[in-house]
Amino acid sequence: MRVNSADPTLLLGLLLLAVFAYLILAPVVLLLADAITVHFADVARSKQPLGEFTFYYLRRVLFSPISRDLFWWPLANTAIISAAAIIIAFLVGAPIGWLLSRTDLIGKKWFSTALLVPYMLPSWTFALAWLTLFKNRTTGGLPSWMETFGFTPPDWFAYGALPIALILALHYAPFVILLFGNALKQFDTQLEDAARSLGARPTVVARKIILPLMLPALVSAATLIFAKCLGDFGVAYVLGVPVGFDVLATSLFRAISTSQAGASAVLAGVIVVIGTISVIIDMRLLKEAKRFVTIGSKGAMVRQTPLGKWQVPAVVWAFAMFAISAGIPLIALALTTVMRVPGSFNLDNFTFDYWIGTDLGTTALRQGILLTGEFWLALWNTVWMVGLAATGAGVLGLLVGYSVVRSPVRFVSVGLRQITFLPYLVPGIAFAAAYLSMFAVARPPLPALYGTPFILVLAILADQMPFASRAGISSMMQLGRDPEEAGQIVGAGWFRRMRSIVLPIQRGALVSAILLPFISGIKGLSLVVVLAVPGTDLLTTYAIRLVDYGYSQAANAVVLMLCVVAFTGTMVVQKIGKSNLSDGIGAK
């Protein structure tokens, strides 16, 4: 293949390939290698020399006296929580998906945004809200609303599997609403009519026609929820860890924070493997689903079912869902930040001290959150670090798209496509572990990055690449070659074409390729929780630190600010870009 020297496309592709091999592939490979090589701290115990191949960590995590607490119980808990979350999410989401896509529900438009609010906010926001409402004396700190009201919620209700599963279910129910709703929307009612006209009873139609065609969307939503639950750290950390209830993500976090590099590599590896399997299943099924879409899409007819006398109950029910999944938790969080004793509605109990007070009678944090330097530092860190990472991801994503679509050499396009997709298979906390393996020491050309902001910026950037590169590839595909070739014909060189034609045309795509990763980045916790140190706190990690210290009101206040930023950001993106939340779901 002759390659034109004046055209740096191939050079760009190779450069990007090198960058992402360094930023994505190397950390994951190192992480997996860490699981099977002897570390310095374990030379004596494993009775093997440093750096040698070993089964020591695998044995220790999987088949040793401590493996029950380190691995098997967390694994079982993860499985139980995910399964429960999936079931509850379906029970809640499927009827809503149907109501929103196939009925004449009143206020459909409002509901279709309102019911997605839980997904726009960080999942552990709702864990904090749960604690605010339901925690009991088993853990310390301020009383919950229930206690103030004179009830004592039992432990099984206040902590552990039940609330975690419930919160994850409500947080990820929007997946079901969107995926199931979209599938229903594309489902041609003529297919049902055809079966009926041949004499099939409604139950037969449901079983033989609707269910098989809906199945890919349903299983796809289920595997996505599973993959997300697997990597979700915050909810289990807030609601499980205080009572010794561990999932894989929190067990990994503990292994990392107690410097068990080998064990954490094994745990992270297991999460990666399970995550990969679930995503592969999902992609298979999506492919299957797309096969069906082509059949249904030609001249599809969608009939709206009139709700009639069920209209009022349906609206009430949908609103109740909104109240439970978003309204009540957010109001409770907000009210708590202006109450001395949570849940006590005496007028003298209300205060703005936690926002703007001074000389509070506490050991640390003696002033309101808006007067606290660390808060503003965390906010600033969030803005610049996530902003830089998202901008980087957006620009690199577009360049990846360009290289993938235009590269004259096939292995460059295939390699770029696959490497930038890799973080999708690696749940956040495992990816963070990989970054620790990689950047805790100097890796030329970069020095040791742990403790600096750059490890966060790079990790967030790399973690957002699957979405950013997919967005880049699809917008470059849509653009096609013609506009650029037209530029070539009138005499524009490569750099001129990039500057005057390709980038300006892709401006809109670039904006959403930056904003969506930005929103997803500011609310993410799992990735950054092990990488941030007090000096490089983001809003998320700062809030978690406040939770750890027991400053509930302040933590809630920070979380509320985070919610405001995330929600506004999402709405802005939906307004200016043609992109919407459902685009983000299929691709992280």
Added chain:
Amino acid sequence: MSSITLENIGKSYGRGIPAAIGNLSMEIGKSEFLCLLGPSGCGKTTTLRMIAGLEHPTDGRILVDGKPIVSVPEGIFTVPEKRNMGLVFQNYALWPHMTIRQNVEFGLKLRKIATAECDATVDRVMTKLGIAKYANRYPAQLSGGQQQRVALARMLALNPSIILLDEPLSNLDAKLRLEMRAELKRIHAEAGSTIVFVTHDQWEAMTLATTIAVMSEGELQQVGTPDDIYERPANRFVAEFVGSLPINIIEMHAEQSSPLLGWLNTLLAHFGLSGAPVASAGIRPEAVRLGALADDQAAQCAAGRAAIVDVVPTGGSWIVELDVDGSRFFAIATENPRRAAGEIIHFWVERQHLHLFDQEKKRVAL
């Protein structure tokens, strides 16, 4: 005013895959208006893109005015931005983020032409093509025909000596096609540029080109004037590809002799061609004459007899489907034959309208 020479041009997309274009040689003279005509997938667009520099040939040389711009053996490749050719894309490829004026002046700005001169050129070209009043609009706000004019203007602003057009009329409706055809003819006459365009549409080829090059499966089948191509097809492919209603083909070496074959043999004898090495014969439907003849008249012009199966009016002419004892045969009548299905009619053909092909499907010279 430049000439283009293609020398043994080849294009393949990898080992084991049959070459898209094999050993193509062609001479395109100064101020020629040449059409590459062929079915989709025949390699015509690839050839055009290789001339423009958007595809790399894997073999051969392309010369402009005798100087190579591509030579695979010598390792020469002039990038498209340095070739100074004008290319109009099939879908126009206007830049959606620029106004019409910005689209048209882009190439001039690149060449750092003085503002006054640049403005004058842009105004002149846009006025000539009737798009001056849309100067500040964006491409999406224009109709297809207007967009094509912009694409033409963008190309003409640089006054290229070689103009390349990809299916220039295919996206236009019937009325616009006529207008644009006149426009292109005018541009060719005024500027005297060498124009090469590709199309799969023979109407487009016949009406525009001074020379047509028919291609099939990456190979050149015939180069000639539109009349040449139509009246003296070099082989069966050209004969069958060109013509609005497919040409009637009669195979000479059919297993059993049919009345149609019998008629053809009579016809060949009548024209004194009995000994010719003929494997098949082609007769264009529009060359078939129909009528009721007396026996001696019929013998005089070696007319055959057929039953009318159907008469299909197409507005101005009539497609007459004939049945010659089981063989289908089509004729186009320019006057309404006013006959019903089942009636018997005479058909005959004049000598210059009989196309004969040998075993290799090549034309047999009469």
